[in-house]
Amino acid sequence: MQRAVIMGADHAGFMLKSLIKKHLEILGWQVTDVGTATADSVDYPDYGHLVAEKISKGEAPFGILLCGTGIGMSIVANRHRGVRAALCWNEDVARLARTDDDANILVMGARFLDNSVALGCVDIFLKTPFEGGRHAARVNKIEI
Ligand code: RB5
Numbered sequence: 001m002q003r004a005v006i007m008g009a010d011h012a013g014f015m016l017k018s019l020i021k022k023h024l025e026i027l028g029w030q031v032t033d034v035g036t037a038t039a040d041s042v043d044y045p046d047y048g049h050l051v052a053e054k055i056s057k058g059e060a061p062f063g064i065l066l067c068g069t070g071i072g073m074s075i076v077a078n079r080h081r082g083v084r085a086a087l088c089w090n091e092d093v094a095r096l097a098r099t100d101d102d103a104n105i106l107v108m109g110a111r112f113l114d115n116s117v118a119l120g121c122v123d124i125f126l127k128t129p130f131e132g133g134r135h136a137a138r139v140n141k142i143e144i
Contacts, residue, residue, distance in 0.1 A: 004030040004060040005126070008047035010073075011039050013066025013110040020064060020122055029126070032060065048076030055104055056080040062126060063105035070109035077105050081143065089113065094121040098128035100135045 005024055009017040014036050021031050034050040036042045044067045051063045055077075063085075065073035070087040077085035085105035086097035089112070097103040106125045108118050130136075 002030075002061055003028060004032070005062050005064055006032045006034065006051050006054045006060045007064045007066075008034040008036075008051040008073075009066035009110070010036060010044040010047055010068070011041050012044075012068035013073075013108075014039065016066050016108070016110040016113075016115065016118055017064075019115055020066075020119065023119055023122065024126075030060075044072040045076045048073045049080075052077040052080035052083045052085070052105065056082045061104065064122065065105055065107045066110045067107075068109060068111040070107045070112075074107045077107065084139070084142065088121050088125065090117060091120045091124045094125040095128050098125055099131045100138075102130040102135070102139050 007017055021033055024031050034047060048065055051065055055063045065077055067073045074085050074087045077083050083105055084101055084103045085107050086103035087107045088094040088097055
């Protein structure tokens with residue numbers, strides 16, 4: 001699978017986004033960063049839609065979205081066809097988001113996670129394959 005990730009965040013998530021971006025680039029991932037790039041207040045839907053649209057179009061296999069709680073970004077991203085955005089708060093949840101839900105966007109709440117937990121979630125999410133089988137039948141029922 002293509003080692004490419006599209007990332008976006010609002011002002012609450014931009015510092016964590018920079019950290020994750022650096023981490024992934026060191027590991028050899030191709031990272032597309034749609035912003036935001038400063039602590040100036042912005043609206044999370046503007047960045048959530050940018051990332052989700054690209055994932056929906058197949059421009060990369062995975063996206064990462066960050067806001068304060070992760071809730072706003074999840075709501076926005078999951079309005080896009082083919083997007084399965086999962087709000088994750090620990091490595092076990094990040095693993096299950098891939099094995100069971102075939103999630104293609106990892107969402108995290110930057111104001112509620114330690115950096116080390118967030119990086120752990122990223123690593124697990126990106127390396128865990130979808131299990132398919134009974135989970136595939138369920139995932140196939142998601143789109144309306
Ligand atoms: C911004 O203050 C905050 O509302 C946003 O980052 C996010 O938590 C929304 O869900």
